[in-house]
Amino acid sequence: MFKDIAFGQYYPVDSVIHRLDARIKLVLTVMFVVAIFFVNTYFGFMLTAAFLLLVILLARLPMLSVLKSVRAVLFIVVFAAVINLFMINEGTVLWSWKSLHITDTAVHTTIKMTLRLVLLISGASLLSLTTTPVEISDGMESLMKPLKFIKVPVHDIAMIMSIALRFIPTLFEETGKIVSAQKARGASFDTGGLIARAKALLPVLIPLFVNSFRRADELAFAMDARCYNATDKRTKMKVMKLRVADVIAFFVVTAFFVAILLDRYYFVGALDKLMFGGLV
Amino acid sequence: MSAISIKNLTYVYSKKTPYEKKALDNVSLQIEEGEFVGLVGATGSGKSTLIQHFNGLIRKQEGEVVVDGLDASKKKSLKNLRFRVGMVFQYPEYQLFEDTVAKDVAFGPKNMKLPKDEIDRRVRRAMEVVGLPYDEFAGRSPFELSGGEKRRAAIAGVIAMEPRILVLDEPVAGLDPAGRREILELILKLKAEVSPTVVMVSHYMDDLAETASRIVALKDGRIVADGTPEEVFGDREKAAEAGLDLPTAAKIVDALAARGISLEKTVVTRRALVNGLVKYRKDKSDGNTKAGDENV
Numbered sequence: 001m002f003k004d005i006a007f008g009q010y011y012p013v014d015s016v017i018h019r020l021d022a023r024i025k026l027v028l029t030v031m032f033v034v035a036i037f038f039v040n041t042y043f044g045f046m047l048t049a050a051f052l053l054l055v056i057l058l059a060r061l062p063m064l065s066v067l068k069s070v071r072a073v074l075f076i077v078v079f080a081a082v083i084n085l086f087m088i089n090e091g092t093v094l095w096s097w098k099s100l101h102i103t104d105t106a107v108h109t110t111i112k113m114t115l116r117l118v119l120l121i122s123g124a125s126l127l128s129l130t131t132t133p134v135e136i137s138d139g140m141e142s143l144m145k146p147l148k149f150i151k152v153p154v155h156d157i158a159m160i161m162s163i164a165l166r167f168i169p170t171l172f173e174e175t176g177k178i179v180s181a182q183k184a185r186g187a188s189f190d191t192g193g194l195i196a197r198a199k200a201l202l203p204v205l206i207p208l209f210v211n212s213f214r215r216a217d218e219l220a221f222a223m224d225a226r227c228y229n230a231t232d233k234r235t236k237m238k239v240m241k242l243r244v245a246d247v248i249a250f251f252v253v254t255a256f257f258v259a260i261l262l263d264r265y266y267f268v269g270a271l272d273k274l275m276f277g278g279l280v
Numbered sequence: 281m282s283a284i285s286i287k288n289l290t291y292v293y294s295k296k297t298p299y300e301k302k303a304l305d306n307v308s309l310q311i312e313e314g315e316f317v318g319l320v321g322a323t324g325s326g327k328s329t330l331i332q333h334f335n336g337l338i339r340k341q342e343g344e345v346v347v348d349g350l351d352a353s354k355k356k357s358l359k360n361l362r363f364r365v366g367m368v369f370q371y372p373e374y375q376l377f378e379d380t381v382a383k384d385v386a387f388g389p390k391n392m393k394l395p396k397d398e399i400d401r402r403v404r405r406a407m408e409v410v411g412l413p414y415d416e417f418a419g420r421s422p423f424e425l426s427g428g429e430k431r432r433a434a435i436a437g438v439i440a441m442e443p444r445i446l447v448l449d450e451p452v453a454g455l456d457p458a459g460r461r462e463i464l465e466l467i468l469k470l471k472a473e474v475s476p477t478v479v480m481v482s483h484y485m486d487d488l489a490e491t492a493s494r495i496v497a498l499k500d501g502r503i504v505a506d507g508t509p510e511e512v513f514g515d516r517e518k519a520a521e522a523g524l525d526l527p528t529a530a531k532i533v534d535a536l537a538a539r540g541i542s543l544e545k546t547v548v549t550r551r552a553l554v555n556g557l558v559k560y561r562k563d564k565s566d567g568n569t570k571a572g573d574e575n576v
Contacts, residue, residue: 186391
């Protein structure tokens with residue numbers, strides 16, 4: 001029951017995308033996410049999808065691994081789509097039954113919003129699929145460096161983050177073990193009403209919490225024993241360096257961003273009319 | 281009817297991903313009622329995967345698993361199966377969760393939907409058997425017990441279901457020698473009093489040689505040795521091939537052989553070693569007297 005939660009788990013292959021600098025990937029992911037909110041034409045969505053496809057191919061990821069991340073939020077996507085479809089009342093009515101109406105504007109908005117969500121999740125999951133958690137938190141730390149001037153403990157935050165990330169798989173494994181052990185004693189997690197199910201989780205959650213505290217305690221001891229302290233003078237084992245590929249990646253994503261902006265503010269949907277004619 | 285009957289079982293983790301791993305490869309195994317099976321093998325050899333098939337925690341992919349007459353692949357028989365196969369996981373003390381020992385031990389019997397007085401009877405019995413007197417420990421929190429007591433409380437939680445088959449995954453891991461002996465004695469007691477069939481995973485060859493009636497060795501998901509401890513450890517070449525460490529007694533036999541004192545290779549327990557040495561000395565002194573007689 002806990003198996004499929006591994007959202008965008010790192011997919012270990014060697015590719016151009018995997019080798020990109022984590023900082024660049026973080027910045028570009030943010031750029032991509034912002035760009036998606038500017039898309040509002042079908043042409044724009046096609047462009048985004050094509051761009052994503054290109055990245056997936058370059059990263060040598062199987063389509064399935066990307067779609068899995070979408071599956072994790074499928075419920076939200078479907079829920080939002082249904083609400084949108086029936087709640088928007090502008091435009092010409094295409095279908096109605098009692099007090100429910102579907103208008104053409106609603107159909108278009110729903111399709112666009114669904115596309116936007118799916119592309120957004122796929123794009124964001126590419127980051128975690130191609131970058132190890134350690135690289136991500138190192139990249140974050142590096143990007144947050146300017147905050148040091150306003151006395152933000154950047155290193156500590158990064159350390160907390162990497163420890164948290166590091167222990168996610170451990171906790172999942174541990175949860176699996178405890179679930180198995182309680183199942184072996186006849187516990188069932190998928191029968192009964194809501195309250196019964198919530199109660200059934202107690203035999204899992206209590207040991208999980210107890211063990212987490214124990215583990216945190218042990219880790220703190222181990223770090224202390226090695227004289228860990230978060231001073232400014234710590235050096236990195238892997239020093240991050242920008243390479244040509246990183247610069248190229250930056251320009252490609254910038255070009256994509258500009259194309260999206262042009263489509264929205266310069267062509268204003270003209271390309272849609274050109275491609276789909278009367279449909280839009 | 282065998283207690284556990286496994287035929288051509290194959291199991292692959294994370295099929296069709298880069299993490300794919302074949303944990304079991306065409307394993308067949310019959311375990312009869314009353315046997316004490318020691319399951320050995322290096323980390324990742326498939327031991328844990330195999331034992332989790334016994335009570336349907338892992339659903340079989342290929343092959344056949346029949347336990348105590350129940351088909352483990354049928355969803356309907358799963359619950360029943362779990363009550364008949366008591367499974368004690370590694371470090372079972374990390375699964376305690378209730379605020380008193382008695383409540384925690386009662387978790388299994390409660391899930392079996394037994395009447396209240398039967399639950400009480402089983403909780404009392406289980407706690408007495410594992411050596412946690414009911415009157416002293418029932419009301420205490422499992423989190424304030426000592427390490428060994430916690431482990432025994434957790435084992436009590438499993439045997440309170442009075443399973444026909446008891447499966448233990450490294451029950452002595454992380455215990456000191458005294459604690460280890462206590463748990464082993466407890467397991468033998470449980471076999472005699474509660475669960476006639478026992479399967480124990482362990483890395484301690486000494487423990488297995490002393491307690492198990494049969495050793496099954498796994499390597500890379502295949503069974504590479506199967507027989508009594510004397511047979512398995514007695515065949516040194518096969519044992520080495522299976523990647524098995526030898527029990528101390530067998531190591532001493534080999535060391536003695538290097539010094540010219542030859543004992544049976546099937547000596548694998550302390551008792552057999554002592555008997556063998558006594559016999560050796562007796563034979564030798566008999567021989568000496570004989571030789572002396574000739575001299576006179």
